[in-house]
Every structure is written in structure tokens, then in C-alpha cells.
Amino acid sequence: MSTQRALIIGGSLSGLLAANLLRSIGWHVEIFERAAGDLAGRGAGLGAQADLFTVMRQIGIRIDRSMWTEVRSHVCLARSGESICRVPVREVTTAWDRIYQSLRENFRAGQYRGGMALLRCEQTERSVVALFENGARIEADLLIGADGIRSTVRQQYVPDVVPRYVGYVAWRGIVEETQIAPQWHAATLQDMVFCLPEGELAFSIPIADRDASGGRRCMFVWFRPAGYDSTLRQWCTDASGHCHGDSIPPPLIRDEVLDELKLAARTSLAPQLAELVAGARQPILSAIFDLETTRMTFGRVVLAGDAAFVARPHVGTSVTKAAQDAWALADELVIKGNVSAALTAYEQRRGPAGRELVARGRRLGEHLEPGRATLRPSIDALLRDFGPGSVDEWPSTV
Numbered sequence: 001m002s003t004q005r006a007l008i009i010g011g012s013l014s015g016l017l018a019a020n021l022l023r024s025i026g027w028h029v030e031i032f033e034r035a036a037g038d039l040a041g042r043g044a045g046l047g048a049q050a051d052l053f054t055v056m057r058q059i060g061i062r063i064d065r066s067m068w069t070e071v072r073s074h075v076c077l078a079r080s081g082e083s084i085c086r087v088p089v090r091e092v093t094t095a096w097d098r099i100y101q102s103l104r105e106n107f108r109a110g111q112y113r114g115g116m117a118l119l120r121c122e123q124t125e126r127s128v129v130a131l132f133e134n135g136a137r138i139e140a141d142l143l144i145g146a147d148g149i150r151s152t153v154r155q156q157y158v159p160d161v162v163p164r165y166v167g168y169v170a171w172r173g174i175v176e177e178t179q180i181a182p183q184w185h186a187a188t189l190q191d192m193v194f195c196l197p198e199g200e201l202a203f204s205i206p207i208a209d210r211d212a213s214g215g216r217r218c219m220f221v222w223f224r225p226a227g228y229d230s231t232l233r234q235w236c237t238d239a240s241g242h243c244h245g246d247s248i249p250p251p252l253i254r255d256e257v258l259d260e261l262k263l264a265a266r267t268s269l270a271p272q273l274a275e276l277v278a279g280a281r282q283p284i285l286s287a288i289f290d291l292e293t294t295r296m297t298f299g300r301v302v303l304a305g306d307a308a309f310v311a312r313p314h315v316g317t318s319v320t321k322a323a324q325d326a327w328a329l330a331d332e333l334v335i336k337g338n339v340s341a342a343l344t345a346y347e348q349r350r351g352p353a354g355r356e357l358v359a360r361g362r363r364l365g366e367h368l369e370p371g372r373a374t375l376r377p378s379i380d381a382l383l384r385d386f387g388p389g390s391v392d393e394w395p396s397t398v
């Protein structure tokens with residue numbers, strides 16, 4: 001039997017997880033990424049679950065101890081910095097750049113093609129053809145849409161499914177271990193530290209360093225309300241007056257916006273968190289959306305990762321979800337032996353899981369939606385439920 005060929009649209013984590021796994025079961029894979037440059041500088045810290053590391057081991061990646069960090073407690077601080085609630089946990093965080101690099105290095109330039117934007121797909125019973133903006137037409141047995149929340153693939157097949165802005169944003173930033181005041185090392189580099197100003201939620205997590213040095217960094221995340229047509233647009237407007245829509249490349253965020261963020265941190269967050277906001281070199285602004293596709297498969301085309309379901313980041317497991325999508329797809333291709341039956345089984349496995357995760361994110365975040373602060377759970381319940389959940393065992397390196 002000739003080698004089956006898969007085209008993967010989107011060269012970020014979800015696309016790379018699928019590409020690595022399909023290759024491990026004998027498929028010929030090619031990845032097409034719209035961005036021309038390296039994506040390595042893109043991500044931040046990630047909550048993770050055991051399945052992410054299981055999939056990486058299956059691909060053949062050695063889980064170096066420097067790739068993940070332990071979180072021992074969720075701690076809530078008052079505005080004064082005093083601890084008001086502590087819940088013991090056993091959680092794992094990792095860093096986007098570490099996962100990306102280890103998945104990306106398995107593909108040479110011809111197998112991972114940057115600057116290739118998919119326009120649309122065409123299908124016959126026997127194949128699928130991807131048409132790209134530069135005029136290229138490439139044919140294969142399977143096409144995986146791992147092209148994120150604004151997926152071109154999804155828009156072609158289910159145009160009514162669109163991301164829904166939930167009324168608040170996440171500001172994120174990373175601070176190096178050496179930049180954190182020594183008296184705050186114990187808390188910020190071991191625990192997940194929360195602060196809950198009225199109608200908002202901020203936390204920090206320790207994350208792995210960008211290389212294998214074994215060092216750590218700390219990331220803050222701060223959920224703040226922002227009207228879609230008002231505050232969000234102002235924050236997404238650069239110094240030349242150009243509004244980039246509902247997102248903005250971090251280097252273009254205006255100094256006034258960052259100064260206001262730091263000032264607000266000083267007045268409303270515990271000093272430990274305010275210091276992280278002040279010290280982060282290049283904060284990232286992300287509007288928060290819910291997205292739930294009605295279908296994941298269309299003939300020889302399948303959606304994976306954020307292209308199918310986007311859960312609010314309170315769940316801390318969307319990259320693990322992308323790994324589980326890739327795992328289920330590879331598994332079903334092996335079990336069923338033909339694309340059509342495999343995709344049916346994949347949708348049955350992954351559709352309910354995606355919907356459940358979106359619903360969990362909604363439950364965890366609904367008190368942050370404008371006018372719904374009364375839904376905020378007790379601090380104890382919030383600390384227990386937030387994040388990826390405890391692991392049974394720490395990730396093994398074998």
C-alpha cells in the first residue's frame with residue numbers, strides 16, 4: 001500500500017502535534033503555516049495535564065526535567081499581600097516555547113513551509129486539494145485544519161460558527177527569576193498566586209525557562225473587563241492611530257496603555273503581582289473568546305485544536321486538548337485503516353470532550369463577564385476549581 005499523505009494547515013502547537021503523531025504511524029505529512037517567520041517568540045506559560053507529556057513521549061521526545069515546573073498550592077492574596085486562602089495542589093506548568101521547539105525541530109524546511117496561507121479546499125471522493133494564496137495546489141488523502149480560532153478551514157465548512165467575545169481580556173507577561181525580589185521567590189516560583197480585585201482576576205504561575213538550564217520564570221495573567229468597541233479597540237490601537245482589530249502585536253502596544261496597566265496593578269493588586277506586571281518586558285494582550293464548532297469533520301477534512309473548540313484559558317488545558325485531538329486522530333487512522341471511518345470515530349471521541357471543556361471554561365469565567373460579579377464563587381471554591389487540575393504523578397523523563 002502506498003504511503004498516505006496528510007496536509008496540515010497551521011504550524012503552531014496543534015498542527016505540530018498532529019504532524020508528529022501522523023508521521024509516527026507512517027503517514028507522509030507536510031505542514032503549511034501562514035506566518036513566514038519562526039513562531040518561537042509567540043507563546044507564554046501553559047498549564048498542562050499528563051496526556052500532553054504522554055503524547056510527546058509517544059512522538060519520541062525526551063521529557064527533560066527542565067521542561068516542566070511544579071505548582072504546590074493555589075494561594076489567594078489580599079491587596080495588602082497577606083495570604084487569605086491556600087489550597088494544596090499537585091499541578092504542572094510548562095512553557096509554550098519549550099513545547100514548540102521540541103515539536104518543530106523534527107521537520108526540515110521542505111516539510112514545514114512558512115508563508116503558505118490556505119485559501120480553501122476542494123474534495124473528490126478519493127482526495128482533497130488545498131489551494132493557497134500564492135497559487136499552489138496540493139493534493140492529499142487528508143487535510144487537517146489546525147489553523148486556530150479564525151480557522152480558514154472551519155469558515156469554509158461551517159461559516160456560522162464564529163468566536164464569541166466574552167467581555168474581558170487577559171494581559172500576560174513573563175518575568176525572569178533573576179528579576180523577582182528574593183523575598184517573593186518562594187511564593188511566585190512554587191505556587192499559583194491569585195488576587196481578586198472587584199470584577200477581575202489576576203494570578204501568577206512559575207514556568208520553565210526557555211532553554212534546558214533548569215531555571216524558572218514567572219508569568220502573570222490578569223483578566224480585566226474591556227468593552228469590545230471601546231476599551232479593547234483603544235488598547236489595540238498603535239501609536240500611529242491604526243486599530244488592529246481585537247488583537248495587537250505586543251511590540252505595538254502603546255506606552256500609555258502599558259503605563260496605565262502598571263498603575264492599575266499598583267492600586268488594585270497585591271504587591272507580589274504588581275511587581276510582576278511592572279517587571280514584564282513585553283506584555284501580551286489577548287481578548288478572550290468562546291468557540292464551539294458544530295462539526296469537526298467534512299469528508300477528508302478534519303479540525304483539531306483551537307480551530308474546533310476554544311475554551312477560556314481558566315481551564316489551562318487547551319494544548320493538552322490539542323494533544324488529545326492528535327492522539328485520537330492517529331489512533332483511529334490505525335484502528336479503522338480508512339480515512340472516512342477514522343474521521344467518524346474521531347468526531348465521536350473528540351466532539352463531546354471539546355464541548356465539555358468549553359462549558360468548564362465558561363463556568364470558571366462567567367463571574368468575570370460584565371455585570372455578573374455576583375456569580376463569583378467563594379475564594380476557596382475558586383482556588384479549588386481553577387486551572388488544569390492535579391496530576392497523579394509528576395511527568396516521568398523515561
Ligand SMILES: Cc1cc2nc3c(=O)[nH]c(=O)nc-3n(C[C@H](O)[C@H](O)[C@H](O)COP(=O)(O)OP(=O)(O)OC[C@H]3O[C@@H](n4cnc5c(N)ncnc54)[C@H](O)[C@@H]3O)c2cc1C
Pocket residue numbers: 009010011012013014015032033034035039045046047048116117118119146147148149150151152170172221286304305306307313315316317318319320321322
Ligand atoms: C490568555 C491565554 C492563556 C492560555 N493559557 C493556556 C494554558 O495555561 N494551557 C493551555 O493548554 N492553553 C492555554 N491557552 C490556549 C493555547 O494557547 C491554545 O489553545 C493553543 O496555542 C492553540 O493552538 P493551536 O495550534 O490550535 O492554534 P494557534 O496557536 O492559534 O495556531 C494556529 C496557526 O494556524 C496558522 N494559520 C491560520 N490561518 C491559516 C491559513 N489560512 N493558512 C495557513 N496557516 C494558518 C496561524 O498563523 C497559527 O500559527 C491560553 C490562551 C490564552 C489566550
